[in-house]
Amino acid sequence: MPLVRIDLVRGRSTEAVKAIAEAVQRSLVDVLKVPERDRFQIVTQHEPDEIVALDAGLGFQRTSGTVIVHIFTQRGRGTEDKQRLYQALASRLAEAGVDGTDLFISYFENGPDDWSFADGRAQYVQGDLPVPGS
Template sequence: MPLVRIDMNRGRSREEIKAVTDAVHQSLVEVFKIPERDRFQLVTQHDADEIIAQDAGLGFERTPGAVMIQIFTQHGRSTEDKQHLPSAARRPCASGRRRPRPRPTRSSL
């Protein structure tokens, strides 16, 4: 039963929020082999000045569309599975749009 916390700037449509939550959940089903109905997600929208995500010298610009995703799981998930999770969530949606790109942090792995 992974618990997913998703933080994003306010102003996204319901469809955009659903695309983010569905992408994250589908990657959990695929990689961690959880049941489809094992879904626990908290989505929080913030004012623009409440998410601070500065450039860390990684060579890309952050946009106001940044999404922060934290996944809390029980013990027993392999490091390999945890590292594969972000790439599974980035696969293109059926509509041709790219899925949001979750960026794992060491504390969330």
């Protein structure tokens, strides 16, 4: 059950934004085996000066097409799965018009007690939902 935040610079068409969001979801479904309807995304568009994403000293130049993807999900996936996810995201987002150097991915893990889907209840803890990977 990932919660995904997608931050990008304002100016893309509605279709392009939808293609980016769909590319992220397809990557999660295909690589992490997330169920199709397990889709929780927040897409936020920013003015060009509101996203600063340098190269961390790696020597490449980002453009105004920067896309930052934050993935919040249950812990338990290995490094190989994460690497495959990063590659899938880069590939699918390239198809949606995002250059690889403009993609920044942040992956956060937490546990079952860190989620409430509705009504102020922890559905994983209370047994309403199976804990992914268990």
